[in-house]
Amino acid sequence: xxxxxxxxxxxxxxxxxxxxxxxxxxxxxxxxxxxxxxxxxxxxxxxxxxxxxxxxxxxxxxxxxxxxxxxxxxxxxxxxxxxxxxxxxxxxxxxxxxxxxxxxxxxxxxxxxxxxxxxxxxxxxx
Numbered sequence: 001x002x003x004x005x006x007x008x009x010x011x012x013x014x015x016x017x018x019x020x021x022x023x024x025x026x027x028x029x030x031x032x033x034x035x036x037x038x039x040x041x042x043x044x045x046x047x048x049x050x051x052x053x054x055x056x057x058x059x060x061x062x063x064x065x066x067x068x069x070x071x072x073x074x075x076x077x078x079x080x081x082x083x084x085x086x087x088x089x090x091x092x093x094x095x096x097x098x099x100x101x102x103x104x105x106x107x108x109x110x111x112x113x114x115x116x117x118x119x120x121x122x123x124x125x126x
Contacts, residue, residue, distance in 0.1 A: 030045035030046060030047045066116075069112065072105065072109035073106050079102065080098055
């Protein structure tokens with residue numbers, strides 16, 4: 001799976017653009033909110049957002065998280081394939097380690113997508 005006829009570049013660029021929009025337009029507007037000094041030594045940074053915007057953002061994050069989990073599984077598969085290829089020279093411990101790391105990456109992305117979906121569904125039901 002070293003060559004592909006799928007053009008990932010527009011998707012990758014759009015993620016970079018979204019990160020840039022966050023950095024340039026939103027993150028700079030964040031301020032610290034002290035909720036409870038005893039509980040939260042490092043208060044969260046909060047960017048002002050309306051309830052309607054928050055709902056739309058959560059929906060977009062949930063949908064994107066699902067798609068990113070699939071994209072990450074593609075990356076994990078290719079990464080595992082190359083690591084297993086390198087480990088195939090005979091070290092079973094290296095093979096097991098590569099498979100374990102691959103499984104952890106895939107599970108982490110799936111869990112992130114599930115959490116985003118659950119948060120969206122819960123806020124949608126409220």
